[in-house]
Amino acid sequence: MPDKQEFDFWYAITNTAIVVPPKRRLETFGATLIDYRLVTEPMDSVGQVRIREGRLQAQRPVILTPQDFVETAIDGFESAESERYLDWLREHERDLLILKYGFHIRKDAAREHVVTDRVEAVVERIQRDLRERPDPFAALLVGVDDPWEVCLLKLVVDLVQRSAPGHARALRADPRGYRHEIEEEFRAASRDRALIPRLADKLRKHGLFEEYQDRFFALARGRGAQ
Secondary structure, X not given: OOHHHHHHHHHHHHOOEEEEOOOOOOXXXXXXXXXXXXXXXXXXXXXXXXXXXXXXXXXXXXXXXXXXXXXXXXXXXXXXXXXXXXXXXXXXXXXXXXXXXXXXXXXXXXXXXXXXXXXXXXXXXXXXXXXXXXXXXXXXXXXOOOOHHHHHXXXXXXXXXXXXXXXXXXXXXXXXXXXXXXXXXXXXHHHOHHHHHHHHHHHHHOOOHHHHHHHHHHHHOOOOOO
16 A cells, blocks of 8 residues: 555554453354444544444354465465465365454444544543443444544454454354254244244254254153253
8 A cells, every 4th residue: 555545554553442342252153243432533623522433244254265265365376386375275274264254334324423522531421321331242442533444443353353262163163053053943942832843944954953853852842952
């Protein structure tokens, strides 16, 4: 990137503080919505504070195969080099877990307003509001007014760093999320017996009926999910 853009980018990153991080990590088997509040000082106004409220959507993390990784991460390599790297990735596939995360800013949930006050006072009020109305996926940041979107990258990196170890363990055990889906179906069917046929269909669809059949028949006989 040009020198000025690079300076603006790193200036925004290094001058962003996550005052209140989300209490929960990102979901493993579904999307996550993070409600953020970003406090900044407009460059051309003295004694004013801008508050941006919006929503980040984190997509469900997925495992990249060696082929996926090569196609997306080594664009521009010579063919022979790519093939050698791909061969190495395949050879060490059992030892590698490459996770892909996707985020986007939900423009439909974004709003902003400017108040005349000190940054410290505004931050204190928002912190008090978050304590009174706890939200496990709420975040409060103090950053720069331009480019303010870059401030959210610091939040994204923090979320990924805190979530990835748990995601790695869960996805190694259940790469496609089938068992997670089945557990959700068992819980739903235990509350509503009309959902038992749907549970049976899911078990057959994923080729897991034999593995879960004892538990399924116990539920179908009315003894509940074990």
